[in-house]
Amino acid sequence: MLTLVLGGTRSGKSALAEQLAAQTAADLGAVVTYVATAVVDPHDQDHVRRVAAHQARRPPSWATAECAQADDLVDHLRGLDGVVLVDSLGSWLARHPDFEVDPTPLLSVLRARTRPTLLVSEEVGLAVHPPTALGRRYVDALGVLNQRVAAIADRALLVVAGRTLELGPPSQRPPPSQRRPSGPPDPHTLGETGR
Template sequence: MRTLVLGGIRSGKSRWAEEAIAESVGPGAQVRYLATGAAADDASAGSDWSARVSAHRQRRPQNWTTTETTDVATELRQFGGTPTLIDDVGNWLTAAMDRREAWEHRGPESPVTDDIVDLVSAVGTFGSPLVLVSPEVGLTVVPATASGRRFADALGTLNQQLAAACDRVVLVVAGLAIPIKPERTP
């Protein structure tokens, strides 16, 4: 079962995702948590970011393994048999855009297209419960800068492709999950 959890900032999407994967694998089961944001001890991230990362860490059961990485596709391929939660896809995309210097790119093809295809492919072949958390595009103002619009466009494309690759998609609003693509039962 692959689940995409969408929502706005502070919507409760991460908490919902953590509860969903814990419920799907049962109490005490091993879960691999792929954290895609900067580490909390990164001084450039600021104290607000550190507080957010710390809150996420404190919520996780002690038996979960946390890996801080932006190489999500490789991690999914290497650990395909371990239930996994990815939090979050927006941070992963930011790192990919940084790595590809995509913020100022002008042209028909996005520099992160290959990264997106690789991630979606890894998600589509993952063989264990998988929950991905991603910010939903369009729940805020249209970005005022060209680079902000590039990010929103790339994230919208990525979310659509992940939704197609996932068995279930939910939108979390005020901590409540609204089914967008319900799980199919045989």
């Protein structure tokens, strides 16, 4: 089972994914491997503190696999057994030059996994529009990556202010002939169309 847990900064997404991983592992009698995708710069004290807080929450029985290189994520997912928790796709994407990544190998290994896998990712599309070209490239690339992973996920959750919303299955956009016209709704037909 593949679960995608999305959320903004300090939303509680990682804590939720950790709870789900622990419960799943307990139910199955399995171990949890936490796959860390970020590289910690020891000069960035804020990031050091955030990583330490994540580490302190994890049970000592969990194994940790670190991605020394961006390509390590696919290898870890291919080789690990038991419950796997990846935190996070945003950090993984940020390690690729110009945020350009072919998601095909990641999606393939996720589809092939037979054990529970939880992926944490940042939902950055709800934030302020980035003022720089680099920021916009990151937001666009992560938004596309999140959509691709969500399309194959068995379950997708959105965490906002510590509250969790279960997201429905991927929607399919109707063909142009069946789309409603854009623009303001016609007040005379509101009752008929359900808008």
